[in-house]
Amino acid sequence: MTNKRDSIFAAVLLAAAFILVAVLDRVLPATGIIMTVLKKGCIYSLVAVSMNLLNGFTGLFSLGQAGFMLIGGYTYAILTIPPADRASVYQYFDGGIVQFAIPFWAGLIAAGLVAAFLAWLIGLPVLRLKSDYLAIATLGFAEIMRAIFQWDKLGPLTNGSNMLRKYPSFSSLMFPFAVAVICIALIVLLINSTYGRAFKAIRDDEVAAEAMGINLAHHKRMSFCISCFFAGIGGALLAMYQTTIQAMAFKSNMTYEILLIVVIGGLGSVTGSVLATFLFYAASEWWLRFLDSPLMIGSFQVPLLRSGFRKVVFSIVIMLIVLFARKGIMGDRELSLSGLMKLFGRKGKEASANE
Amino acid sequence: MSDTNANVLRLEHVTMQFGGVVAVSDFSMEVNQGEIVALIGPNGAGKTTAFNVITGVYEPTNGTVYFNGEAIVENYPKGKMKKLYLGDSSTICDKVISKTPDKITNLGIARTFQNIRLFKKMTVFENVLIARHMRSKANFMSATFRLNLQEEAENREKTLELLKLVGLDGMKDDLATSLPYGKQRRLEIARALATEPTLLLLDEPAAGMNPQETLELAHFIREIKDRFNLTVFVIEHHMDLVMEISDRIYVLDFGRMIASGTPEEIQNNQHVIDAYLGVQEDE
Numbered sequence: 295m296t297n298k299r300d301s302i303f304a305a306v307l308l309a310a311a312f313i314l315v316a317v318l319d320r321v322l323p324a325t326g327i328i329m330t331v332l333k334k335g336c337i338y339s340l341v342a343v344s345m346n347l348l349n350g351f352t353g354l355f356s357l358g359q360a361g362f363m364l365i366g367g368y369t370y371a372i373l374t375i376p377p378a379d380r381a382s383v384y385q386y387f388d389g390g391i392v393q394f395a396i397p398f399w400a401g402l403i404a405a406g407l408v409a410a411f412l413a414w415l416i417g418l419p420v421l422r423l424k425s426d427y428l429a430i431a432t433l434g435f436a437e438i439m440r441a442i443f444q445w446d447k448l449g450p451l452t453n454g455s456n457m458l459r460k461y462p463s464f465s466s467l468m469f470p471f472a473v474a475v476i477c478i479a480l481i482v483l484l485i486n487s488t489y490g491r492a493f494k495a496i497r498d499d500e501v502a503a504e505a506m507g508i509n510l511a512h513h514k515r516m517s518f519c520i521s522c523f524f525a526g527i528g529g530a531l532l533a534m535y536q537t538t539i540q541a542m543a544f545k546s547n548m549t550y551e552i553l554l555i556v557v558i559g560g561l562g563s564v565t566g567s568v569l570a571t572f573l574f575y576a577a578s579e580w581w582l583r584f585l586d587s588p589l590m591i592g593s594f595q596v597p598l599l600r601s602g603f604r605k606v607v608f609s610i611v612i613m614l615i616v617l618f619a620r621k622g623i624m625g626d627r628e629l630s631l632s633g634l635m636k637l638f639g640r641k642g643k644e645a646s647a648n649e
Numbered sequence: 650m651s652d653t654n655a656n657v658l659r660l661e662h663v664t665m666q667f668g669g670v671v672a673v674s675d676f677s678m679e680v681n682q683g684e685i686v687a688l689i690g691p692n693g694a695g696k697t698t699a700f701n702v703i704t705g706v707y708e709p710t711n712g713t714v715y716f717n718g719e720a721i722v723e724n725y726p727k728g729k730m731k732k733l734y735l736g737d738s739s740t741i742c743d744k745v746i747s748k749t750p751d752k753i754t755n756l757g758i759a760r761t762f763q764n765i766r767l768f769k770k771m772t773v774f775e776n777v778l779i780a781r782h783m784r785s786k787a788n789f790m791s792a793t794f795r796l797n798l799q800e801e802a803e804n805r806e807k808t809l810e811l812l813k814l815v816g817l818d819g820m821k822d823d824l825a826t827s828l829p830y831g832k833q834r835r836l837e838i839a840r841a842l843a844t845e846p847t848l849l850l851l852d853e854p855a856a857g858m859n860p861q862e863t864l865e866l867a868h869f870i871r872e873i874k875d876r877f878n879l880t881v882f883v884i885e886h887h888m889d890l891v892m893e894i895s896d897r898i899y900v901l902d903f904g905r906m907i908a909s910g911t912p913e914e915i916q917n918n919q920h921v922i923d924a925y926l927g928v929q930e931d932e
């Protein structure tokens with residue numbers, strides 16, 4: 295019963311969000327600071343949820359998200375640059391070797407598939423080992439990918455260390471929002487299916503899961519590939535948002551940032567990851583902006599406020615959260631109507647008891 | 650007894666060494682269709698290790714495990730183990746068969762754990778439902794797009810049935826770890842039954858139970874055995890439970906089998922009294 299009410303509540307909320315996004319697209323400047331936060335929020339929400347599928351729901355610790363985003367972004371760009379523009383993009387490589395273009399939606403799917411395929415290849419040897427090795431292997435993989443994509447010899451395909459551009463991109467908020475909603479909905483459906491339960495069983499107790507007939511290697515690989523599929527799509531969205539893509543930018547910092555978001559939101563909570571993503575980018579790009587600009591009160595210059603101070607404050611806030619709220623905003627629960635009612639119901643009771 | 654076709658489970662010369670520790674030593678035994686067989690012995694005798702070998706958690710140093718006549722586990726000592734290994738039967742095996750635990754569960758062997766291993770962050774209901782996953786025909790696509798609704802409904806129904814059977818349907822939405830000890834053990838049995846086994850391995854199912862609960866458990870084991878046409882192999886310390894339900898008993902001490910036979914034979918066996926039963930009485 296509560297389940298049904300919860301899904302109706304979620305559907306209504308989602309419909310309201312779609313309307314809000316449509317309105318925002320009309321009233322807000324496309325490159326304003328709020329739009330930046332919202333667009334990045336959508337893109338990184340998807341990536342954070344994909345990472346949570348692996349780290350929070352399957353109990354596998356991967357540090358390769360930036361690498362798989364890189365692969366997704368490049369796959370999308372390489373396959374969708376219109377042939378007419380290739381000569382100017384690949385100016386040092388005679389227009390490159392790819393001389394066709396697929397539609398943007400096919401490019402998005404291809405981005406996911408290529409990332410998933412590479413995940414499958416790495417997973418074959420690594421997922422047989424204890425799970426710590428996955429973190430090391432994926433971290434190494436991401437760094438290697440970054441180097442390979444900048445390699446001159448692959449220039450005809452990747453444009454070497456030069457950026458790729460002129461592929462189809464978006465300017466509306468609706469596009470990344472819709473793609474993120476569809477992808478996250480798919481992940482949620484998977485998590486609530488029998489396979490999602492198998493993933494959670496592996497997370498809770500590998501030995502028991504195996505004794506219940508769950509093929510560990512098979513299910514871990516599946517979770518890893520699906521996670522990377524969506525990270526690839528996230529990478530393609532990021533490439534679209536930036537309108538240019540360069541391998542250099544996909545440093546492991548990016549992965550740590552996403553990991554941080556997942557931890558802040560709560561390992562094993564999809565809504566937590568989404569909430570944390572928006573809070574994270576709102577704080578880092580918007581609310582804490584003022585810390586970076588010198589401020590004069592009368593003739594007194596407020597100390598410390600200068601370019602770069604924002605990062606310091608931000609890091610301290612993050613450290614405090616990780617130290618004192620280890621379970622993150624949501625723990626492993628989800629934001630839902632019945633959860634909210636319980637929360638306020640309890641608060642209400644406490645309040646009346648105190649009177 | 651020696652009719653091999655009736656053997657549901659047969660161990661031949663099973664030895665399990667951890668470095669210099671011989672946890673199970675040249676252990677041969679069998680469990681026949683429809684029997685309840687008990688494995689007893691002092692703590693550290695190697696009983697749980699024997700279960701772990703049967704279910705594929707450990708690869709034995711030497712020996713073979715047959716399930717319904719098929720070798721599911723087989724190994725012989727190699728390298729360092731060969732030097733350490735002192736038994737004469739090391740020559741009887743010459744190939745390595747090591748099925749993973751999930752494959753063995755798939756064949757029809759289900760187990761419970763001595764140190765309860767429930768899925769901690771899941772509800773009572775989910776803990777049993779998860780064991781239906783193995784028999785599910787859905788792939789991840791059809792499961793994601795909800796094309797397996799009928800199968801899912803059947804699994805939920807079956808799960809609820811099993812929870813009713815163990816008397817836990819009233820608390821199906823509670824976290825598994827919030828249950829009292831005895832109920833957690835029953836939940837583990839329900840979870841094992843959900844995999845549709847033909848052989849059920851119970852590792853100290855009465856541990857932590859009071860005499861009343863132990864008695865109920867004895868009836869319960871008989872009941873599920875008849876209802877699901879099971880063969881049961883049980884490790885237990887409560888002698889009243891063992892004597893009450895077992896058709897036959899094997900006794901391990903320091904990894905070696907020191908006796909086997911009917912409950913009466915075991916109760917009157919001087920070795921067993923010296924090594925185990927006598928000690929029990931002192932406690």
Ligand SMILES: Nc1ncnc2c1ncn2[C@@H]1O[C@H](COP(=O)(O)OP(=O)(O)O)[C@@H](O)[C@H]1O
Pocket residue numbers: 667670671672690691692693694695696697698699
């Ligand atoms: N994984 C392991 N590594 C090393 N020694 C082990 C391992 N598992 C069990 N043992 C040893 O094997 C012996 C038998 O243990 P166990 O089978 O748990 O005994 P029981 O279940 O009869 O109480 C003990 O001495 C134990 O320390």
Ligand SMILES: [Mg+2]
Pocket residue numbers: 696697698763
């Ligand atoms: Mg034991």
